[in-house]
Amino acid sequence: MFLIYCPHCGEHREEEEFHNHGQAHIARPLDPDSCTDEEWGNYMFFRKNPKGLHHELWVHAAGCRKFFNVTRNTATYEIKEVYKIGEQPKVVE
Amino acid sequence: MSDVKNETATVSVMNQLPDASIVGQSPLFHADLATIAKKGPNTGGVSFKEEALLGHITLRMNADNAEQMSVVEKVLGVALPTQPLTSVSQGDVVVRWISPDEWLITVPGLQAFDIETAFQQNMIGHYQVVNVSGGQTLVTLSGKHAKDVIKKSSPIDLHPSEFPVGKVVTSVFAKSSAVIRRSGEETFELVIRRSFSDYLWLWIQDASREYGLVVEA
Ligand SMILES: [Zn+2]
Numbered sequence: 189m190f191l192i193y194c195p196h197c198g199e200h201r202e203e204e205e206f207h208n209h210g211q212a213h214i215a216r217p218l219d220p221d222s223c224t225d226e227e228w229g230n231y232m233f234f235r236k237n238p239k240g241l242h243h244e245l246w247v248h249a250a251g252c253r254k255f256f257n258v259t260r261n262t263a264t265y266e267i268k269e270v271y272k273i274g275e276q277p278k279v280v281e
Numbered sequence: 282m283s284d285v286k287n288e289t290a291t292v293s294v295m296n297q298l299p300d301a302s303i304v305g306q307s308p309l310f311h312a313d314l315a316t317i318a319k320k321g322p323n324t325g326g327v328s329f330k331e332e333a334l335l336g337h338i339t340l341r342m343n344a345d346n347a348e349q350m351s352v353v354e355k356v357l358g359v360a361l362p363t364q365p366l367t368s369v370s371q372g373d374v375v376v377r378w379i380s381p382d383e384w385l386i387t388v389p390g391l392q393a394f395d396i397e398t399a400f401q402q403n404m405i406g407h408y409q410v411v412n413v414s415g416g417q418t419l420v421t422l423s424g425k426h427a428k429d430v431i432k433k434s435s436p437i438d439l440h441p442s443e444f445p446v447g448k449v450v451t452s453v454f455a456k457s458s459a460v461i462r463r464s465g466e467e468t469f470e471l472v473i474r475r476s477f478s479d480y481l482w483l484w485i486q487d488a489s490r491e492y493g494l495v496v497e498a
Contacts, residue, residue: 189436196381197450198365202436204453250453252365252380 192246193270196254205250211235212245212257239263243277294401296394297414305390307333308418308478318498325493326426329485332419336393337472338386339379340400342408349406356399357386368449368462377449377462377472385460385472387419416475422485423468426492431469433488437461455484 191200217223217231236242242262247255259268259279268279309331342349344363354360359371361384368377373392377385388396393414400410422430428439434455438444449462457480460472473481486494 196365201450201452204436250458251451252383253451254380 194248207249209245212243308475315498317496325495327489328495330497334390336388337414
């Protein structure tokens with residue numbers, strides 16, 4: 189059992205109920221029309237792939253279906269914190 | 282996303298549940314549970330019953346909007362549960378917390394259209410009401426071993442300290458999903474998808490074989 193805390197349901201639930209949606213805090217360019225190809229390409233396709241701390245977007249897919257953020261160590265799977273969309277991580281290094 | 286108060290509702294509402302002149306077929310109609318119930322057995326560790334043709338309504342709105350909350354209370358006769366994973370019931374009406382801005386309301390089938398219409402006429406601001414009666418059904422598992430059948434099917438912790446009467450969770454259930462509510466110490470209600478209902482009926486028969494399955498109708 190790998191339990192993940194859902195901040196919307198307010199309790200730990202089995203990993204099977206969740207999906208990882210990759211890197212969190214990716215801001216869409218405010219004015220896409222004036223982006224260079226490189227800026228747009230970086231926004232669309234390029235993602236961090238760290239060994240260690242990673243800020244990720246998760247969704248409680250089989251539960252409340254809400255998104256939230258997770259700071260996770262990708263090497264040990266340890267979850268350092270869970271925080272809602274719009275909030276900033278407290279654990280940064 | 283603004284809360285416009287004087288918007289005229291332009292939605293069309295449709296009564297999904299026919300009156301007595303048309304035979305309504307629940308998702309488990311083909312299983313002919315009434316005949317199975319008659320044949321028995323009458324005793325066993327798990328009882329199964331489909332609460333066929335209930336009215337299922339999903340409501341989405343902002344729980345912080347006091348005006349909307351009071352309209353809901355007027356329409357349903359009971360206040361929405363805002364505490365996560367809880368439910369409230371009042372007579373035949375059960376309201377389940379699904380997410381911070383979503384609830385599942387079940388009512389006797391023939392009331393669904395009236396309640397949907399009452400929402401359209403009285404509700405204000407930004408909200409959504411959808412009659413989803415045709416897409417799902419509610420089954421109950423009860424008896425001494427009901428929780429053992431659910432334990433085989435879902436990772437949810439069913440210990441009374443973690444899952445008291447009235448609690449409701451949406452979770453995976455036998456590779457499908459279910460909205461599970463504990464309606465009594467040994468009684469659980471499962472809201473399941475129409476398209477998975479036959480599969481889950483077969484699954485539940487298999488999972489409860491060792492305890493003895495009683496079908497009620
Ligand atoms: Zn959740």
